[in-house]
Amino acid sequence: MTIPAPVEIESVESGSLAEQAGIKAGDRLVSINRKRVRDVIDLMVYGSDPELRIVVQRGPERISYLLHRGEDWQTPLGIGLKPMRVRTCGNKCLFCFVLQLPKGLRKPLYLKDEDYRFSFLYGNYITLTNLRREEKRRIVEQHLSPLYISVHATNHQVRNVLIGNETAPDILKELKYFAGHGIRMHTQIVLCPGYNDGKVLATTINDLYRLYPYVQSIAVVPVGLTAHRRKALAPVTKAGAEAALDMIHRFQHRFRRKHGEAIVFAADELYLKAGREIPPLKAYDELPQIENGVGMIALFQQQARRLKLPEFDTQQRFVTVTGTSFAPVLGQFAERLKRRGVELEVVAVENEFFGKSVTVAGLLTGRDIMRTLSGTLRATDLLLIPDVMMREGDQVFLDDVTAQDVEDILGVRTVVIPSTPKGLVESMVQAKESSRGK
Numbered sequence: 001m002t003i004p005a006p007v008e009i010e011s012v013e014s015g016s017l018a019e020q021a022g023i024k025a026g027d028r029l030v031s032i033n034r035k036r037v038r039d040v041i042d043l044m045v046y047g048s049d050p051e052l053r054i055v056v057q058r059g060p061e062r063i064s065y066l067l068h069r070g071e072d073w074q075t076p077l078g079i080g081l082k083p084m085r086v087r088t089c090g091n092k093c094l095f096c097f098v099l100q101l102p103k104g105l106r107k108p109l110y111l112k113d114e115d116y117r118f119s120f121l122y123g124n125y126i127t128l129t130n131l132r133r134e135e136k137r138r139i140v141e142q143h144l145s146p147l148y149i150s151v152h153a154t155n156h157q158v159r160n161v162l163i164g165n166e167t168a169p170d171i172l173k174e175l176k177y178f179a180g181h182g183i184r185m186h187t188q189i190v191l192c193p194g195y196n197d198g199k200v201l202a203t204t205i206n207d208l209y210r211l212y213p214y215v216q217s218i219a220v221v222p223v224g225l226t227a228h229r230r231k232a233l234a235p236v237t238k239a240g241a242e243a244a245l246d247m248i249h250r251f252q253h254r255f256r257r258k259h260g261e262a263i264v265f266a267a268d269e270l271y272l273k274a275g276r277e278i279p280p281l282k283a284y285d286e287l288p289q290i291e292n293g294v295g296m297i298a299l300f301q302q303q304a305r306r307l308k309l310p311e312f313d314t315q316q317r318f319v320t321v322t323g324t325s326f327a328p329v330l331g332q333f334a335e336r337l338k339r340r341g342v343e344l345e346v347v348a349v350e351n352e353f354f355g356k357s358v359t360v361a362g363l364l365t366g367r368d369i370m371r372t373l374s375g376t377l378r379a380t381d382l383l384l385i386p387d388v389m390m391r392e393g394d395q396v397f398l399d400d401v402t403a404q405d406v407e408d409i410l411g412v413r414t415v416v417i418p419s420t421p422k423g424l425v426e427s428m429v430q431a432k433e434s435s436r437g438k
Contacts (some may be wrong), residue, residue: 363398
């Protein structure tokens with residue numbers, strides 16, 4: 001087995017212990033306290049001791065440093081490593097969103113990640129199909145918990161069909177292994193009609209519940225289908241969503257009586273598909289699956305109710321865009337704002353890029369927004385774009401259109417705003433203040 005080259009140090013924080021010791025960007029981090037450092041997780045685990053023997057490689061030379069944190073052992077080490085190379089997924093899931101993307105997008109959008117390290121660090125969902133024995137040992141030894149696991153079905157045959165992998169390990173055995181070693185897990189079931197609904201869904205929820213409290217939550221999410229899908233998959237219908245919700249609610253009632261928490265949750269989209277009211281925020285406990293679209297609407301509604309609104313004295317008209325599923329929720333907030341003297345028009349944008357069945361705001365493109373708004377705006381309007389539509393840390397849509405492109409083509413001032421009630425209101429207040437200053 002070839003031992004990989006030591007990981008490169010990309011940055012050293014000014015004034016940090018590492019800088020004071022003489023460690024430099026460009027050095028390669030060999031070991032901490034005689035333990036080989038493979039990635040940022042090793043750095044986090046091994047670098048937390050009060051006394052550190054750090055070996056780096058600088059060119060052909062290996063240099064050893066002894067660092068003392070003193071009484072304040074939480075003082076940051078100050079070493080930033082070169083980003084990890086993500087391990088990719090070899091599955092061919094029937095519902096894989098990446099495989100449903102149109103051609104011609106940025107290369108990173110086609111990356112299918114399946115990396116336990118990213119699951120631990122960032123909450124990325126993994127199927128556990130590419131874990132080597134030594135990696136399973138590492139998860140246990142370093143207690144990399146919680147992990148986020150795509151289960152879909154505990155029936156081995158059904159799951160293998162869903163994930164397109166005949167040689168995948170038995171997911172229940174994998175989950176039991178981690179539960180037996182104290183690793184906590186959040187799980188998801190992508191609901192595919194005719195495959196893992198009905199009795200298969202009930203069995204899956206029951207099987208996962210038996211691993212509670214190590215399986216801490218179960219999210220049931222309806223399959224997302226774009227117009228570019230190659231596999232013939234049926235969408236979740238209104239009747240299918242109702243049946244799934246009825247089942248989930250029965251499980252929730254049972255689990256709450258026994259444990260005081262729901263454990264299993266339905267994605268917001270299931271309620272929207274069923275035409276049912278979104279439960280109150282307390283129904284989602286500690287929001288363990290918020291990033292999976294579970295409880296987002298309830299959180300927005302509560303934040304909106306609790307937000308103190310200022311009085312607006314402005315003739316400015318504001319326009320914002322969202323997906324067709326969230327438009328009614330945002331529209332209710334706009335009505336409340338109207339009573340405070342502000343005109344906010346909420347425009348529901350149909351997704352032509354991915355297909356009209358894709359209704360969430362986060363998958364809208366710049367082209368669809370411009371197509372929808374073209375010819376409808378006044379030159380004095382202020383267009384507010386929720387940041388959930390943008391690439392993280394940037395102002396670029398999925399189709400590479402920028403917020404500046406939207407402003408230039410539509411001819412109205414365009415501002416990217418936080419996707420919260422507070423972010424929306426504060427952006428309007430700032431716009432009012434800036435217009436006064438002119």
